[in-house]
Every structure is written in C-alpha cells, then in structure tokens.
Amino acid sequence: MVGFARTLRAAGVPADHERTQAMLEAAVHLGAADREAVYWAGRLTMCAGPDDLPRYDRCFAAYFGGDRPGPGRPAPVVTVVRHTLAPDGDGSSGDASREALAATAGRTEVLRHRDVARMTPAELAEVHRMIGLLRARREPRRSRRFAPSTRGRLDPRRTMRETLRRGGEIARLRRRSRRVRPRRVVLLVDVSGSMAPYADTLLRFAHALVRCEPRATEVFSVGTRLTRVTPALRHRDPGAAMREVSAAVPDWRGGTRLGEELKRFLDSGSTARGAIVVIASDGWERGDPSLLGRQMARLSRLAHRVVWANPHKGHEGYEPLTGGMRAALPYVGAFVAGHSLAAFEELAERLSHA
Amino acid sequence: MVPAVVPEAVSAVGSAVGSAVGSGEGADRGRGVSGVSSPAALAALLDAHAYLAGEGLATACFLALKMGRPLFLEGEAGVGKTELAKTLAAVLGAPLIRLQCYEGLDAAQALYDWDFARQLLHLKAAEATGATGAAEAARLEGELYDRRFLIARPLLRALETRPAVLLVDEIDRADDEFEAFLLEVLSDFSISIPELGTVRAAEPPVVVVTSNRTRDVHDALKRRCLYHWLEHPPFEREVAILLRRLPACSEALAAQVAAAAGRLRSAGLVKPPGVAETLDWAGALLTLGARDHLDPGLAAATLGALLKYREDQQTVLANGLLRHA
Numbered sequence: 001m002v003g004f005a006r007t008l009r010a011a012g013v014p015a016d017h018e019r020t021q022a023m024l025e026a027a028v029h030l031g032a033a034d035r036e037a038v039y040w041a042g043r044l045t046m047c048a049g050p051d052d053l054p055r056y057d058r059c060f061a062a063y064f065g066g067d068r069p070g071p072g073r074p075a076p077v078v079t080v081v082r083h084t085l086a087p088d089g090d091g092s093s094g095d096a097s098r099e100a101l102a103a104t105a106g107r108t109e110v111l112r113h114r115d116v117a118r119m120t121p122a123e124l125a126e127v128h129r130m131i132g133l134l135r136a137r138r139e140p141r142r143s144r145r146f147a148p149s150t151r152g153r154l155d156p157r158r159t160m161r162e163t164l165r166r167g168g169e170i171a172r173l174r175r176r177s178r179r180v181r182p183r184r185v186v187l188l189v190d191v192s193g194s195m196a197p198y199a200d201t202l203l204r205f206a207h208a209l210v211r212c213e214p215r216a217t218e219v220f221s222v223g224t225r226l227t228r229v230t231p232a233l234r235h236r237d238p239g240a241a242m243r244e245v246s247a248a249v250p251d252w253r254g255g256t257r258l259g260e261e262l263k264r265f266l267d268s269g270s271t272a273r274g275a276i277v278v279i280a281s282d283g284w285e286r287g288d289p290s291l292l293g294r295q296m297a298r299l300s301r302l303a304h305r306v307v308w309a310n311p312h313k314g315h316e317g318y319e320p321l322t323g324g325m326r327a328a329l330p331y332v333g334a335f336v337a338g339h340s341l342a343a344f345e346e347l348a349e350r351l352s353h354a
Numbered sequence: 355m356v357p358a359v360v361p362e363a364v365s366a367v368g369s370a371v372g373s374a375v376g377s378g379e380g381a382d383r384g385r386g387v388s389g390v391s392s393p394a395a396l397a398a399l400l401d402a403h404a405y406l407a408g409e410g411l412a413t414a415c416f417l418a419l420k421m422g423r424p425l426f427l428e429g430e431a432g433v434g435k436t437e438l439a440k441t442l443a444a445v446l447g448a449p450l451i452r453l454q455c456y457e458g459l460d461a462a463q464a465l466y467d468w469d470f471a472r473q474l475l476h477l478k479a480a481e482a483t484g485a486t487g488a489a490e491a492a493r494l495e496g497e498l499y500d501r502r503f504l505i506a507r508p509l510l511r512a513l514e515t516r517p518a519v520l521l522v523d524e525i526d527r528a529d530d531e532f533e534a535f536l537l538e539v540l541s542d543f544s545i546s547i548p549e550l551g552t553v554r555a556a557e558p559p560v561v562v563v564t565s566n567r568t569r570d571v572h573d574a575l576k577r578r579c580l581y582h583w584l585e586h587p588p589f590e591r592e593v594a595i596l597l598r599r600l601p602a603c604s605e606a607l608a609a610q611v612a613a614a615a616g617r618l619r620s621a622g623l624v625k626p627p628g629v630a631e632t633l634d635w636a637g638a639l640l641t642l643g644a645r646d647h648l649d650p651g652l653a654a655a656t657l658g659a660l661l662k663y664r665e666d667q668q669t670v671l672a673n674g675l676l677r678h679a
Contacts, residue, residue, distance in 0.1 A: 014577075025421055026417050026580075029416070030413065030417070040393075041417070044410075044581060045580060047583075048576045048577075049567075050567075053583055143457070143529075144458030145457075145529065146460075156470060157468075160473070160474070161468075163474075268567065271568065273568070294665070298624065
C-alpha cells in the first residue's frame with residue numbers, strides 16, 4: 001500500500017503519510033480481503049477533490065490490475081515542448097557595474113512597448129524578470145467580519161468583559177469595525193495554439209499576481225479544458241512555477257472552446273462571484289459563439305468586473321472581428337491590450353484600483 | 355488551545371455540564387450501531403429510513419462511524435448531502451445539530467457565547483441586595499462564569515450531547531480562518547473555555563461536513579476527514595428513490611420522471627436538477643393529478659419545480675427535452 005501511495009503521489013493525488021495510515025485503518029475496518037474494500041478504503045482517504053478521482057481510478061487500475069474503475073476517462077498524454085530561455089542575453093552577468101545597470105534600464109525602456117511575440121529569448125527573459133517585479137496590491141474591500149478597533153461600532157462583548165473585570169464599572173467603551181480584505185482576482189489564461197506566443201508571458205504575469213496576493217488570486221488555464229493552476233503558481237520561483245504549470249495543463253497549444261470552458265468555470269461554483277475576472281485570450285472561438293455570449297452574460301452578472309485582455313488589441317488597426325470576440329464584447333467591462341510589458345503594467349494598475 | 359483549567363471553576367460547572375467534562379476516552383464508538391458490521395448493513399439501515407445510498411457512500415458512512423472521522427461530502431447542489439446527515443441522525447437515534455456556515459461566521463456564533471445581559475442583571479441584583487466584602491465579591495465573580503450564563507452554540511452543543519450527529523453545512527461559505535478553527539475542534543473534540551475549563555466530548559459526535567465547492571477547502575481539514583464525492587444517482591436508483599419517497603407515484607411515472615431528469619443533466623443547463631428537484635417535480639405532478647405517464651402539458655406547467663433558471667426552462671421547452679424519448 002505504501003507503494004500504491006507513491007504511485008498516487010506521482011499522479012498528483014495528495015497521498016501523504018497521514019492519509020496512507022488512514023487508508024490502512026480503513027482497509028482493516030472493511031476487511032481488506034477484496035479489491036472492492038481496498039478501492040474504497042483508498043478512495044475515501046486519499047482523494048481530496050473531484051479532480052483526484054479519475055487519477056485515483058487510473059492508479060488503482062495500474063497498480064492492482066484489472067479495471068474496477070468504470071467511466072474514468074484516460075487523460076491524453078501531452079508532451080509539452082517549451083523553449084528554454086537563455087539565462088542572459090550576452091552572457092556577461094559578471095559584475096553589476098553602474099554602466100551595466102544604466103544599459104539595462106535603457107533597454108527595458110525600449111522593451112517596454114514591444115510585442116512579446118517578436119522578442120528574442122534574451123529580451124523575453126528580461127521582460128519576464130520585469131513582470132516578476134510587478135506589484136498589483138488590491139484596494140481592500142470591507143468584509144463581514146469584525147475586528148477590534150479604536151473606532152467604529154460598539155463591541156458589547158469586549159466592553160462587557162472589561163466591565164466585569166473592573167467589577168461592573170464601565171470604564172471604557174470597546175469598539176470594533178469591519179475587517180478589510182482585498183478583492184479577489186480570477187484570471188483565465190487562454191493556452192490554445194493561437195495564443196502560444198503570449199501564454200508563457202501571461203502565466204508569468206499570473207504568477208506575479210498570485211505571489212502578490214496569494215489568498216485573493218485564482219488562475220485557470222483555458223483551452224479545450226479548464227485547469228486550475230493556482231496551486232502550481234504558488235511556487236516562489238517563477239521558473240519552477242512555470243514547470244509545474246506546464247505539467248498540470250493537459251491542453252497546451254490545442255484548440256479553444258471558450259464558451260464551454262467558461263460554462264464549466266461558472267458551473268463549478270461561484271469563484272467569480274464578486275471578483276474581478278480577467279480573461280486573457282484572442283477570442284478565437286472554435287465552438288459556438290452564441291454559447292460564449294450567453295456565458296459572458298452570466299459572468300457579467302456574477303463578477304464585480306469583467307476585463308478582457310487581448311494581445312492583438314495592442315496592434316495597430318486591430319478590429320475585434322472574430323465571432324467569439326464579437327459575442328463577448330457586450331458583456332466586457334474593459335477591453336485592454338495584453339501584448340507588452342507596458343500593457344501588463346497597465347493591467348496590474350487597473351486591478352489595483354478596480 | 356489554552357488549557358486554562360481552573361480547578362474550582364471546573365467543579366462548579368461539573369454538575370451542569372455533567373459527563374461531558376473530563377473523561378475523554380469514548381473507547382467504544384458503537385453508538386447504537388454496534389451491530390452494523392459492514393457497509394451493506396449500514397446501507398440497509400439507511401434504506402429503512404428511505405435514504406438509498408450507493409456503495410461508495412455507504413462505505414464512507416460505515417468508515418466514518420468505525421474510525422470516528424468526519425465525513426466530508428462534496429457534490430452538486432441537491433444530490434442529498436444534507437439529507438444524508440438527517441438520515442444518519444435518524445438511524446442512530448441521535449439529535450441532528452446543524453451549523454450552517456456563512457461568510458463572517460466566527461467562534462462566538464459557532465461555539466459558545468456568554469450571556470452578557472444576564473450576567474449584568476446578576477451583578478445588579480447582587481448590588482441591590484447589598485453584597486459586601488472581598489469574599490462575597492469573589493464568590494459573585496465566580497458565579498458570573500457559571501454554566502447558566504453560557505449560551506451553547508452548535509459546536510459546543512454537539513460535544514455535550516451524546517450521541518449526536520453534527521452537520522457542518524456548506525463549509526465553503528465560511529471564511530478560511532474558520533476552517534482552521536474547525537479543524538482544531540474536530541481533531542480533539544474538545545473546546546477550552548478560559549473561564550470555565552475544557553469541555554471534552556465523552557463520545558465524539560458523528561460529523562458530516564458538506565461543501566458545494568464554491569472555493570477550495572483547505573487540505574488540512576480534508577486530511578482529517580473521509581472524502582466522498584456524491585454524484586447524481588444512476589437511473590435505477592433515482593427511480594427507487596422516487597418510489598420510496600412518494601408512495602403515490604406509479605412505477606411508470608417514476609421511470610419517466612427519472613429519465614427526463616437524466617436527460618436534463620446532460621443537456622448543459624445552467625443549473626441541472628438534483629434529486630431534491632426531481633422529487634419536488636414528481637410531487638408537483640402528482641398533486642396536479644398525473645397518473646402513470648408524463649403528460650407534456652402538466653410537465654410544462656410544473657417546470658418551475660425542476661428548473662430554477664428562466665434560460666433553462668426556455669432551452670428545455672424549445673428543444674422538447676421533456677418529451678418521452
């Protein structure tokens with residue numbers, strides 16, 4: 001069973017030591033003799049979400065043989081080919097002298113407005129470093145919870161406690177006020193083929209947002225299937241985070257079914273409720289544009305604000321003519337560019353004040 | 355937790371809290387189901403209370419009872435998560451204590467609170483009768499933290515009641531800080547009240563935690579629990595559920611209603627109907643006099659019991675999804 005747990009861990013099921021122990025205990029209670037008992041003992045203790053269930057079924061079939069798991073769809077095996085970035089353009093990362101810094105600053109200024117799709121790997125690396133430094137602190141919103149405060153409403157509980165401590169003498173009125181927390185941002189990044197030149201940079205932007213507000217940011221990749229990549233992006237190091245994301249996303253550079261994916265996103269719960277939802281996509285919809293339109297209507301009713309970032313918006317003479325884009329636009333609060341460092345800075349700024 | 359146990363406070367409260375204070379070793383977790391030796395036997399018991407559980411769910415409940423772990427249920431709205439907790443309570447002959455979660459729920463609303471108004475009254479009364487002297491004051495102060503001034507909220511109530519089924523409903527609606535707090539209560543089934551001592555459950559309650567997945571629940575909490583994802587029931591079981599819950603329903607009608615519900619679930623609606631909605635719908639059809647077949651007119655008239663979005667109703671009517679396939 002320890003070997004089975006290792007298989008599960010490799011497949012991404014959270015089968016840690018504690019869970020393995022629980023599985024053993026469960027198996028004992030069920031009389032570990034038959035496969036059925038082992039299957040349920042493991043499934044009930046090792047899994048932590050619906051995404052884990054098909055993985056668990058696959059591992060179970062692979063490890064114990066036979067095919068108990070029924071409708072588990074085998075996930076397509078996708079080999080992700082990604083270009084590795086040269087650590088530095090000219091290779092002269094020796095001593096950081098004043099001139100080198102000045103040169104860097106000048107170069108960044110030039111790079112700021114360039115399209116990331118037309119950059120050399122070295123320039124891209126530079127831009128990615130800059131994106132890593134972006135800060136998008138959110139304007140706080142008031143929550144329903146109270147915290148002790150020097151002003152605000154009277155806090156009867158604490159006042160009373162204090163009063164009792166002083167033998168019934170009301171010496172000071174204690175107050176409480178609403179706590180504040182940042183507004184949630186949900187980012188949907190299109191990773192389909194047509195977005196390939198931008199997806200990497202967009203995900204790095206997402207990484208910067210997650211790093212900045214880890215508890216108020218959610219990121220999903222969208223292509224032919226919706227994947228939550230927030231946990232992968234929690235990694236401190238951008239390179240490691242990107243590696244984890246590419247391992248997690250199964251539909252890299254495939255087609256786009258935005259309408260369906262958006263529907264799944266909205267059906268899966270109300271992550272979008274009250275949040276700022278950013279869709280980063282070129283709006284090339286393979287599916288039915290009217291479905292996308294309906295889902296966008298739903299989204300606009302749920303979300304605090306819907307922002308659509310389209311890399312092509314930054315190009316001169318761009319007109320939103322694709323069916324998907326046209327269906328979506330009526331429900332978009334802000335339609336912005338997403339092709340250059342400057343565009344990302346602007347977007348981060350917008351998220352801070354939305 | 356702060357183990358601030360003041361001996362005299364504990365003894366003062368001992369009579370009121372009774373057996374709940376102190377002895378923590380609930381060695382046997384038989385709680386009236388000691389005869390249940392297998393998931394199938396438990397499924398039969400649930401069945402006797404008109405809840406038809408699949409193999410996975412029955413196994414999950416069985417293990418929750420045997421291992422003394424909370425059962426974490428996820429699934430679409432209306433698949434019977436809350437209903438399961440109610441039925442478990444009925445099977446065990448235990449009261450169901452429900453904690454409905456919402457944003458901003460805090461310890462005072464979930465655990466206990468002091469009844470400040472009564473405490474103040476007590477002080478005033480003592481003042482009026484002229485209590486004097488240091489000894490008198492100390493006694494008075496002790497009295498203020500008496501059990502009778504403590505308002506037990508669901509979690510404390512669940513620890514004090516034996517046996518009990520505790521339903522923590524829609525945990526995903528509470529803030530994530532609340533999860534950490536709940537984890538603490540659920541891992542040692544004890545609550546320490548600074549002024550009173552530690553209240554420990556003589557017999558840990560059976561805990562059912564439900565979530566609709568509107569946000570991710572922290573892994574630490576899930577690790578404490580047995581996790582089960584509840585699906586919509588397969589066709590045969592849904593028919594059986596309809597027949598069990600609505601004795602007036604004919605087999606033919608139940609089959610057609612279940613088939614229609616199954617079709618709607620794969621039709622890509624905003625809110626596909628759950629078992630709860632199917633039951634409502636069948637009930638509405640019966641009330642309007644449906645006998646042994648799904649009359650299209652009646653079906654359309656009662657659609658509001660099944661589908662709660664206007665868009666969905668329009669989609670269904672336009673595509674003729676109610677008609678018998």
